[in-house]
Amino acid sequence: MTAELFIQYLFAGVTYGIIYAIVAIGFNIIYNTTGIINFAQGEFVMLGGMIAITLNALLPLPLAIAGAVLLTMLVGAMVEMTFIRWLKSPSVLRMIIITIGVSILIREVALHIWGEGVRSLPYFVGNEISTVNILGARISPQVLWVIGVCSVIVIALSLFFRYTMQGQKMRACAANRTAATLCGINPKNMVTLSFMLSAGIGALAGCVMSPITYTEYDSGTGLAIKGFTVAILGGLGNSMAAVAAGLLLGLLEAFSVSIVPLAYQDVIALSILLLILFVRPHGLFGRKDAAGLKEF
Amino acid sequence: MRTCLPILLLLATVVLVQQLTQWTGTPFYLTQLTMAGYYSLLIIGLCLVMGYAGQISLGHAGFFAIGGYLSAMLTTRNLLAYQDHQLVALADRLGLLMGRHDFFGNEILALHPWPAALVAITTAIVVSFLIGVPVLKLKGHYLAMATLGFGIIIYRLVLGTPIFGEADGISEVPGFPLLAGLSVSGDFGSRVSNYYIAWGMVIIAMLLLLNLINSRVGRALRAIHGAEDAANAMGVDTARYKLRTFILSAVMAALAGVFLTHYSAGIGPSEAGVMQSVRYVAIVAVGGMANLWGALIMGVVLNFMSLRGMFGSYDDAVFGAILIAMMLFAPQGLLRLALLARIKNLLTGKKDGAA
Numbered sequence: 001m002t003a004e005l006f007i008q009y010l011f012a013g014v015t016y017g018i019i020y021a022i023v024a025i026g027f028n029i030i031y032n033t034t035g036i037i038n039f040a041q042g043e044f045v046m047l048g049g050m051i052a053i054t055l056n057a058l059l060p061l062p063l064a065i066a067g068a069v070l071l072t073m074l075v076g077a078m079v080e081m082t083f084i085r086w087l088k089s090p091s092v093l094r095m096i097i098i099t100i101g102v103s104i105l106i107r108e109v110a111l112h113i114w115g116e117g118v119r120s121l122p123y124f125v126g127n128e129i130s131t132v133n134i135l136g137a138r139i140s141p142q143v144l145w146v147i148g149v150c151s152v153i154v155i156a157l158s159l160f161f162r163y164t165m166q167g168q169k170m171r172a173c174a175a176n177r178t179a180a181t182l183c184g185i186n187p188k189n190m191v192t193l194s195f196m197l198s199a200g201i202g203a204l205a206g207c208v209m210s211p212i213t214y215t216e217y218d219s220g221t222g223l224a225i226k227g228f229t230v231a232i233l234g235g236l237g238n239s240m241a242a243v244a245a246g247l248l249l250g251l252l253e254a255f256s257v258s259i260v261p262l263a264y265q266d267v268i269a270l271s272i273l274l275l276i277l278f279v280r281p282h283g284l285f286g287r288k289d290a291a292g293l294k295e296f
Numbered sequence: 297m298r299t300c301l302p303i304l305l306l307l308a309t310v311v312l313v314q315q316l317t318q319w320t321g322t323p324f325y326l327t328q329l330t331m332a333g334y335y336s337l338l339i340i341g342l343c344l345v346m347g348y349a350g351q352i353s354l355g356h357a358g359f360f361a362i363g364g365y366l367s368a369m370l371t372t373r374n375l376l377a378y379q380d381h382q383l384v385a386l387a388d389r390l391g392l393l394m395g396r397h398d399f400f401g402n403e404i405l406a407l408h409p410w411p412a413a414l415v416a417i418t419t420a421i422v423v424s425f426l427i428g429v430p431v432l433k434l435k436g437h438y439l440a441m442a443t444l445g446f447g448i449i450i451y452r453l454v455l456g457t458p459i460f461g462e463a464d465g466i467s468e469v470p471g472f473p474l475l476a477g478l479s480v481s482g483d484f485g486s487r488v489s490n491y492y493i494a495w496g497m498v499i500i501a502m503l504l505l506l507n508l509i510n511s512r513v514g515r516a517l518r519a520i521h522g523a524e525d526a527a528n529a530m531g532v533d534t535a536r537y538k539l540r541t542f543i544l545s546a547v548m549a550a551l552a553g554v555f556l557t558h559y560s561a562g563i564g565p566s567e568a569g570v571m572q573s574v575r576y577v578a579i580v581a582v583g584g585m586a587n588l589w590g591a592l593i594m595g596v597v598l599n600f601m602s603l604r605g606m607f608g609s610y611d612d613a614v615f616g617a618i619l620i621a622m623m624l625f626a627p628q629g630l631l632r633l634a635l636l637a638r639i640k641n642l643l644t645g646k647k648d649g650a651a
Binding site: 036037083087090091092093094096097098100101102103104105107108109112221225228229232236261263264266267270271273274277278281 | 433441571623
């Protein structure tokens with residue numbers, strides 16, 4: 001493998017890896033405040049891309065993306081308020097089935113609105129063939145956009161959780177719901193907020209990746225599976241570890257292209273998922289005793 | 297004896313429906329009813345895993361695909377070119393091969409459906425054992441995701457492998473000669489006999505499962521569903537019971553796959569898809585989780601409606617909506633809503649809560 005090819009694969013891996021990481025962080029945000037896995041997380045990413053493409057027909061690109069993020073956040077809030085908010089201590093099985101149902105509904109609505117066709121946003125800078133030369137490898141500027149925006153999302157989120165009042169409230173709910181309630185925090189609102197937040201970051205990731213990966217009504221499912229693999233790989237609930245795990249999976253996939261046929265690429269990710277679930281369900285970076293206290 | 301009456305009732309209904317379609321001149325309904333019967337075979341197996349043992353499985357379409365695809369591949373793969381190979385010659389001498397002519401008159405020498413089905417079922421047993429041992433240690437989200445992952449792996453393998461026909465699937469699968477004169481195939485002439493074959497299997501499976509859940513095994517499974525740790529402490533070998541139930545349901549799914557594939561003469565990758573697995577879970581949920589009869593009835597009704605195309609292009613959406621509605625408003629299932637119980641009490645003259 002030449003140095004240029006190596007860098008080419010490296011960038012491809014990092015691009016996909018950080019997208020997976022964003023989806024995984026979306027899972028983690030909701031898991032931390034509610035203890036449920038939102039199987040509709042991938043659909044938020046798809047919705048973000050689709051809405052931005054539609055809005056872009058009328059509005060300039062930045063406004064279209066902003067609109068798409070806001071609308072998807074609204075959808076996230078609506079999903080939470082209609083299906084989750086009023087359930088009293090539902091069982092995990094029930095929640096899994098409900099979120100799977102929600103993901104099917106969103107997908108079917110998208111199918112009836114946008115059809116089966118493949119769509120994409122225009123490239124933010126340049127076009128399909130414009131490249132940037134990095135150490136001899138030719139990289140599309142959009143790849144740099146994806147990596148840049150996703151990195152900003154990760155940093156902004158960790159700042160949000162550490163320094164803002166809302167972020168601290170959400171962390172308090174995640175740590176101990178009862179104690180948080182006693183301190184005057186309304187945990188139900190925090191759950192709504194967490195759905196909005198993960199819908200928002202999912203949508204933003206969906207917008208920046210749309211020019212290179214394209215958007216289809218069912219592109220959410222595959223992403224959700226990858227995102228979940230990454231979330232488990234890093235340890236459920238741990239967002240920073242999800243970034244590392246995402247990059248790991250992305251690089252693994254990118255470099256496996258030269259060995260394994262593309263049709264079987266998903267099989268690799270899923271086999272890793274099963275392996276991790278069987279061997280280290282608390283994740284690569286998680287601690288076993290800490291995981292034992294959580295309820296899955 | 298408790299199971300005798302409902303089974304006889306089911307038998308009577310099956311015969312009655314067939315007679316009804318004959319009188320009203322609508323024998324074409326039998327085709328969908330036969331297919332719905334085979335799907336029900338899978339669904340009651342899944343009901344045992346989900347409702348009684350309390351383990352969710354989002355990968356049962358995978359077992360269906362293992363059964364269907366393996367028997368389809370083995371019975372359509374032309375071995376004529378390898379006729380002189382030792383293994384093929386040996387199989388031929390043992391009577392395991394079946395020669396026939398395809399649509400264009402070309403000679404085809406392929407594995408007989410019986411050994412093919414045997415291979416398919418054995419594979420399903422082995423795979424469900426290998427997957428079941430580690431997967432059933434997991435709970436909740438992890439279990440759901442692991443079984444979902446298994447289902448998608450099967451789907452991807454089927455979709456990406458040339459001998460399984462990739463996106464086209466496998467077609468021109470021959471009929472399955474069960475006994476002399478009786479064969480599982482989509483011929484118009486054998487529509488009635490096929491209807492009875494399918495429903496005969498469903499009745500046998502129901503009899504088996506009803507006996508199972510009213511036995512020691514059934515009580516153990518319900519104990520696992522209620523509280524796994526408590527069951528373990530009471531001396532129930534939870535891991536073994538869960539695994540056996542899982543394997544049994546995988547075998548039923550694979551059987552459904554084998555026969556449905558021979559019946560409809562082909563199989564496509566959508567049968568292995570995630571949506572298919574979700575659909576089975578939805579039907580078990582509507583039937584009331586721990587309710588074999590509910591699962592059977594809902595399995596027939598919903599599959600029949602879906603196969604008749606009554607939901608149009610909203611087919612998947614309907615199942616998604618059903619899933620949500622059931623989990624939101626009646627997690628115990630439609631057929632055991634408190635409302636129904638109250639109506640029953642009213643009719644039998646009992647006071648509320650007496651039942």
